[in-house]
Amino acid sequence: MDAIVHQFPPYRKDEAHHSQDAHDDHGHEHHDPGFWAKYIFSTDHKTIGIQYGFTALCFMLFGFFLMLMMRWQIAHPGTPVPVIGPLLEKVLGQVAAKGVISPELYNSFGAMHGTIMVFLGIVPLAFAAFGNYVVPLMIGAVDMAFPRVNMASYQAYFLGGLVMFISFFIPGGAAQAGWTSYSPLATTIPTHGQLFWIIGMVLLISSSLLGAVNFIATIIQLRAPGMTWMRLPFFVWAQFVTAFLLLLAFPPLEAAAVMQLMDNVAHTSFFLPTGLAVGGQLANISGGGSPLLWQHLFWFLGHPEVYVLILPAMGIVCEILANNTRKPIWGYKSLVYSVLTIGFLSFIVWAHHMYLTGMGTKISTFFQATTMIISIPSVIILTCLFISLWGGSIRFNTPMLFALAFLPMFGIGGLTGLPLGFNVSDVHLHDTYYVIAHFHYVVAPGTIFGLFAGIYYWFPKMTGRKMNEFWGRVHFWCSLIFMNLVFMPMFAQGMAGMLRRMSDGGANYSAAVNARAGADVIGGLSDDIMSLHVWILWAAIALGIAQIPFIVNLFWSIKHGEKVGDNPWNSTTLEWQTPTPPPHGNFTHEITVYRGPYEYSVPGHATDFTPQNEPPIGSHAPQISTTVH
Amino acid sequence: MEIPYTVQPRPDTGIYNAKVGIWLFLASEVMLFGGLFSGYVLLRVGADQWPHGWLDVRFGTLNTIILALSAITTLLAWAACKVGHFGKFKFFHACTLLLALSFLSVKMYEYHDKWIHYEIKLADGTFADGHLVEKSADFDLAQKTGTVTLHGRIVKDETLLYDLRSQKNIELKEVTVNASDIVKMENYGPWHNTFLAIYFTLTGLHALHILGGSIVIGYLWGPGSKMWKKDPERFTNRIEVSGLFWHFVDLVWIFLFPVLYLT
Ligand code: HEM
Ligand SMILES: [Cu+2]
Numbered sequence: 001m002d003a004i005v006h007q008f009p010p011y012r013k014d015e016a017h018h019s020q021d022a023h024d025d026h027g028h029e030h031h032d033p034g035f036w037a038k039y040i041f042s043t044d045h046k047t048i049g050i051q052y053g054f055t056a057l058c059f060m061l062f063g064f065f066l067m068l069m070m071r072w073q074i075a076h077p078g079t080p081v082p083v084i085g086p087l088l089e090k091v092l093g094q095v096a097a098k099g100v101i102s103p104e105l106y107n108s109f110g111a112m113h114g115t116i117m118v119f120l121g122i123v124p125l126a127f128a129a130f131g132n133y134v135v136p137l138m139i140g141a142v143d144m145a146f147p148r149v150n151m152a153s154y155q156a157y158f159l160g161g162l163v164m165f166i167s168f169f170i171p172g173g174a175a176q177a178g179w180t181s182y183s184p185l186a187t188t189i190p191t192h193g194q195l196f197w198i199i200g201m202v203l204l205i206s207s208s209l210l211g212a213v214n215f216i217a218t219i220i221q222l223r224a225p226g227m228t229w230m231r232l233p234f235f236v237w238a239q240f241v242t243a244f245l246l247l248l249a250f251p252p253l254e255a256a257a258v259m260q261l262m263d264n265v266a267h268t269s270f271f272l273p274t275g276l277a278v279g280g281q282l283a284n285i286s287g288g289g290s291p292l293l294w295q296h297l298f299w300f301l302g303h304p305e306v307y308v309l310i311l312p313a314m315g316i317v318c319e320i321l322a323n324n325t326r327k328p329i330w331g332y333k334s335l336v337y338s339v340l341t342i343g344f345l346s347f348i349v350w351a352h353h354m355y356l357t358g359m360g361t362k363i364s365t366f367f368q369a370t371t372m373i374i375s376i377p378s379v380i381i382l383t384c385l386f387i388s389l390w391g392g393s394i395r396f397n398t399p400m401l402f403a404l405a406f407l408p409m410f411g412i413g414g415l416t417g418l419p420l421g422f423n424v425s426d427v428h429l430h431d432t433y434y435v436i437a438h439f440h441y442v443v444a445p446g447t448i449f450g451l452f453a454g455i456y457y458w459f460p461k462m463t464g465r466k467m468n469e470f471w472g473r474v475h476f477w478c479s480l481i482f483m484n485l486v487f488m489p490m491f492a493q494g495m496a497g498m499l500r501r502m503s504d505g506g507a508n509y510s511a512a513v514n515a516r517a518g519a520d521v522i523g524g525l526s527d528d529i530m531s532l533h534v535w536i537l538w539a540a541i542a543l544g545i546a547q548i549p550f551i552v553n554l555f556w557s558i559k560h561g562e563k564v565g566d567n568p569w570n571s572t573t574l575e576w577q578t579p580t581p582p583p584h585g586n587f588t589h590e591i592t593v594y595r596g597p598y599e600y601s602v603p604g605h606a607t608d609f610t611p612q613n614e615p616p617i618g619s620h621a622p623q624i625s626t627t628v629h
Numbered sequence: 630m631e632i633p634y635t636v637q638p639r640p641d642t643g644i645y646n647a648k649v650g651i652w653l654f655l656a657s658e659v660m661l662f663g664g665l666f667s668g669y670v671l672l673r674v675g676a677d678q679w680p681h682g683w684l685d686v687r688f689g690t691l692n693t694i695i696l697a698l699s700a701i702t703t704l705l706a707w708a709a710c711k712v713g714h715f716g717k718f719k720f721f722h723a724c725t726l727l728l729a730l731s732f733l734s735v736k737m738y739e740y741h742d743k744w745i746h747y748e749i750k751l752a753d754g755t756f757a758d759g760h761l762v763e764k765s766a767d768f769d770l771a772q773k774t775g776t777v778t779l780h781g782r783i784v785k786d787e788t789l790l791y792d793l794r795s796q797k798n799i800e801l802k803e804v805t806v807n808a809s810d811i812v813k814m815e816n817y818g819p820w821h822n823t824f825l826a827i828y829f830t831l832t833g834l835h836a837l838h839i840l841g842g843s844i845v846i847g848y849l850w851g852p853g854s855k856m857w858k859k860d861p862e863r864f865t866n867r868i869e870v871s872g873l874f875w876h877f878v879d880l881v882w883i884f885l886f887p888v889l890y891l892t
Contacts, residue, residue, distance in 0.1 A: 142630055142631070142632060142633070143630065143632060145632060145646045145649070145650065146646070146647075146650060147632070149650075209654070209657055212653070212657075213650050213653045213654050213657075214650075216649070216653055217646055217649040217650045217653065220642060220649055221633075221634050221639055221642060221644075221645075221646050221649055222632070222633060222634070222646075247653060247656060247657045247660075248656065248657060248660050249660075250657070250660075251657045251658070251660035251661035251663075251664060252660055252661070252663065252664030252667075253664075254661055254664070255661055255662075255663075255664030255665045255668065256664065256668075258665075258830060258834065259665075259668060259830060262819060262826060262829075262830055266818070266819045266820060266826075266829075267819075267820040268819045268820055268823070268826035268830075269820075269822075269823060269826065270668065270672070270823065270826055270827075270830075274677075285820075286820060286821060286822045286823070286826075288672070288675075288676055288677070288822060288823040289672065289823060290671055290672060290675055292671075293668055293671045293672070296667075296671075297664055297667075297668070300664075584630055585630035
């Protein structure tokens, strides 16, 4: 290798300093960039992280409002939405006539709530925002490996979000076939919303591909000297695995999206079977397609995607637990190997979402087995985190409260997944509110609490100020209570047989069955079960109100929060060993790493934390080995 | 501020950043085409009848050779950079670009050939099938006026149109049918059946990759080659990375050719 490198043309030698100091594209970055270059077209990973975070939070709020309107509709079917009803009618027209949400609109809201929350809210916030801001700092890098790709990734995301948003206002409205967009339904609903959905998804998928490539390359290439793999904070590991999931699981969905696009615009029949009837008429298609193909491709992404949703949150929680128990994480290696195992296994469990499609009992049995196996590493992670609490002198600050609440909430979500994973019990539970409760427990009080914890925890690094502690606690306790009041009743509803995705919450169905009751008819829903809808509605509204302290706190604290130093939580990891906020290029001196990420309360050390870059007494700096392999 | 290892490999991983990036990107591309290939398998397994011999193996072979040659010129272009022969680099990548252009032209011709190929279901239950020669001036399917002429044949059974490989010496001649006899008339577009659907999708996506690769290589060959003067090492890396992408696109074709043309 050396030999070849030195055969460059002679004039290279004279100009050798070029590649030494600065490449030309980087050389001019010293003058003060203007507003656009600094905030809109920035290539700095910290700015991009904040852009991602802000956009994702806006989308999450929007998705939340969609859900509130749907909740109104199923609690009080056919009555106008209070306050915003007239506005809905004005903006959306006939589908919201008299301020009442029609079934079509309900379907749109449902599909877009899921899409927005997953693809425009949680993933960009958990993976892209936290990953961008924190990962390069944690590994001691100056920036991401490909800063301009990073910017392109955000722009593709923003554009994808815009396309999704605009689709609400086109004639026919946004996509209506659920966030899973099952064909043939998705192709036969007469709205161009589905087209917008597909194009939006292609943009979002491209965005996360660019992001995933960038993260993995950064973690492999830009670790500071001494930052070996087993010294990486667990959060970095979690993001590393997440990036691989995005990299490898999303493309098959992109393939599926291309095929659905073809079904839509080129009238192919990839997912349309022979003999398909639409509106009582035989559809004019060539047929021969396979609806199951869509489901396989979708869930091949879909299941890894749920780990994309959860792993970054686990990483955040792990950092905060270590920091606030003031002791090392119990079982760091088990955590790392578990997260890698989850990464591999999550590619072979997808068809547990399809037990009832008639794909065959042998296939079901296989996926039931893999599903049970994948819960083992999840349980190991949770157990390690629980045991880490043992014997710690715990500091109960706001980030820690959210991180602590994550554990039981994720536990409930994960454990209720097991009855869904057994195909016998799933026959009863599939497509009911039980499934809704299951995955919301993992994603809402699970992941979202993890993300809140992260925001409270890293806010001082971004701004130099802490968020208000009192209002943080108000936010926490109210969120915890109302979150559970929203989702706990859904388990009961689901087990009683209430199906999801019904725009009247099952009122018609239930009334029809109950009318024939008395004889041998079962399956109707009792008034108690139905009336839970109203409780859930008010709990959801209260949950929304509980976010106001957070939103105000977030903006207010930027200017008025308590001023703190560079390392307010006395943390060991590298992101705290920089100025606040970190400058362009992140570190003011060369960073060298000497120790693992969680050296808290080391006996004999002057403080109860030993930063990763603190040299051991009488040592010399380790270096990245200089021999070329 | 400078990102480390953009030019020189990192000693302990032995690789520079962009190369890590491109390998990761290619891994995701494998999954993208993998998704489509598994779609192909599922559709074919579930199909009542699957066409054989619909694509002209001669054109497929020609395109395979073209891409194989372009793989060689890409490699030589990179090697030329490595040993500092900028002129040779220019020459070899000019060849690559010309080959890419020829590939796309052949592909366009094949697409066109399918576009003007019609299957017409006639009122008497037979099928006229062949390439469009002309439609009479007053041809109108809805009004049932005029005639259409194909260069092809009339068959009694649609399945005969599916398996062309087992029928030897198919005789083709001009057939003219009246619009009033036509029940359904459709060209061999992606809507015609799932074989053509997956054929157009797979090869179309592949052609887009060829196009994208050509644009990148064309940029590096043209305006982008200024970097050679300032930073030849970095430029050589770019040629290597874009070359890796090009080899991947070639590789996809090596799978597409047998799957679509030969089986
Ligand atoms: C750890 C053990 C877990 C098991 C055994 C499990 C099992 C299942 C099963 C079998 C289903 C399909 C239910 C049905 O449709 O009938 C399901 C649905 C779902 N799960 Fe889980 N799950 C687990 C963890 C998670 C996690 C960690 C997340 C997300 C962070 C998650 C998110 C979801 C989502 C979003 C759905 C519903 C998708 C839909 O139909 O719209 N699950 N789960
Ligand atoms: Cu799953």
